[in-house]
Amino acid sequence: MKEYVSFRGREIRIDELLFFLAFVPYLIIGMLWTTMFPMPDFSHAIAKAFLIFSFASVFFKKHWNIQFLAVSFSLLLIGSLVWLATSDTGVIALALLIMGAYKIDARKIIKTYLLIVLLIMILAFFSSMIGIIPNLQYVRPGSGIVRNSFGIIYPTDFAAHVLFAYLFSAYLYFEKKPWLFSGLGVLLVAFLIKFSDARLDAITLFLAILLFLLIRFLKGKALHQAAQLAPFSTLLAFLVTYALTIFYNAKNGFLHLLDNVLSGRLHLGKRAIEKYGLKPFGQVIKFFGNGRSTKSVLHYNFVDSSYLKFAFVFGLIFILFFVLLMTLQAVTCLKRQDYYTLAVIVVISINSMIAHHLIEPYYNIFAILFLANFSFRQVPNAIEKQSALESHSHV
Structure with a gap:
């Protein structure tokens, strides 16, 4: 099967071209929805329709390895079960982007993300300063x-x-x-x-x-030793979030103080667990939160923590699998001595304890990069080891 196409005298990988045909419009529309620019409701459907290109790109990949098959099949299966339970295609959309990003240079994806996000942020900022929005x-x-x-x-x-x-x-x-x-x-x-x-x-x-x-x-062994616990940051953040929420009691002085510092997030999380419970593949919940208006919300019930929110709407199976993916990626980073990627995972893990942007690519682009190519971050000996592993896993 043909792997490259000529464009203005350049050879471009077909799978890469198809992925960006999906990713760019999806990111632009998703990003615009986070601004005060008016957006039609049907634009959500348009953004997801473009993901057909990301799915098509999979068939132009040179190899599918075991990791790709395991992650893709698992996410598509979970996403399908979430869709049957809630009619929400969010996990399927995430799966298609992750699959499309397979073997693509993570730098290209991140640079594209930065270009789009920064341009729209600057546009929104100055538009708000002169009264357009x-x-x-x-x-x-x-x-x-x-x-x-x-x-x-x-x-x-x-x-x-x-x-x-x-x-x-x-x-x-x-x-x-x-x-x-x-x-x-x-x-x-x-x-x-x-x-x-x-x-x-x-x-x-x-x-x-x-x-x-x-x-x-900080270089060498000292840095490596300092990073030993970092791969488990997502798992620890997930467990701490659930423990604090489940055992929250307003009569406990420490937990009550912590809840005040967190603007009532422990109380809201505990109330949501008691009211809705946690389902394997999600449920339909109408969350009411602040945003798009300065008017007060009468029945505020928004759950900010990513680990809680996505467990409610996409199910406990999904959030456990996503935490597993992040943990495995972090473990791989430590083995490769890829400390910068590891640091990003740590920051995202901690932020997600309170914020709800863990799987939203227009905020956290790392959400779709589990299968992308991070070889630019690997030290030479780690590249050799990784190449040897991949040569045995191609199917």
Whole structure:
């Protein structure tokens, strides 16, 4: 089967071309939905329709290895069962993007993500400043602090875009320009606290700076030893989130204080578990949260934690499988001495304990990169070992 096509004198892999034909419109539409620009409801269907190209790209891959088959089959099966239980195709869409990204250079995908996300963020920011779309401003009760969303649907969603855009930019370029990205990161932390009062994203962004500095300047065995527990960050974050939520009791002084610090998230999570329970393949729940309007929500019930929210809507089986994928990817990163990718996984894992963007590619692009090509991050001896493993697993 033909693997390349000529375009303006260049040879382009057909599977790569088909993937980006799906990914680019899907990302643009998804990203626009996080802004205050008006979007028609049918655009969701258009975005998902483009994913047929991502599925088609699979048949132009040179090889399918065992990892690809296991991940793809499992996600498609889980996604189909979620669809039957809830009529939601979100997991199937995620599976198609993950399959399409197989063997494609992760840098190309991340650079495309950064180009689209940053352009739309800049457009939304300046549009909100000149009144084309609203800059929603919320006042935090008690302190009176004004929180700006700058053209995005909510201040924390704006902050999440800033966090992830910085995280993936630094992921690609921090090694060469550590002080530039450290300084930029500190400025962004200050900006998020001053103008959006987005504490979670400011803290995790600062954590990313510290981890990248540690990797950049701590070398050899010391770095490897410091990273030993990092592969289990997603699993630990998942378990801690559930333990704190399930055992939450307002009469417990520590848990009550922690719940106040987390703006009532433990209480909301515990109430949702008691009301809805956790189903294997999800359920239809109408979550009411803030966003798109400064009007107060009368029956607020939104569950922010990714580990909880996606367990409710897509089921416990899905979230367990996703946590497993992230953990296995992190273990592989440690073996490859790929500490930058490992740091990104740690930051995402911690942020997802409180925020709900874990599997949304227009925030967290790593959600679709489990099967992508990360060879640019591997040290030479790790590349040789990986090539040897892949040569035995092709089918």
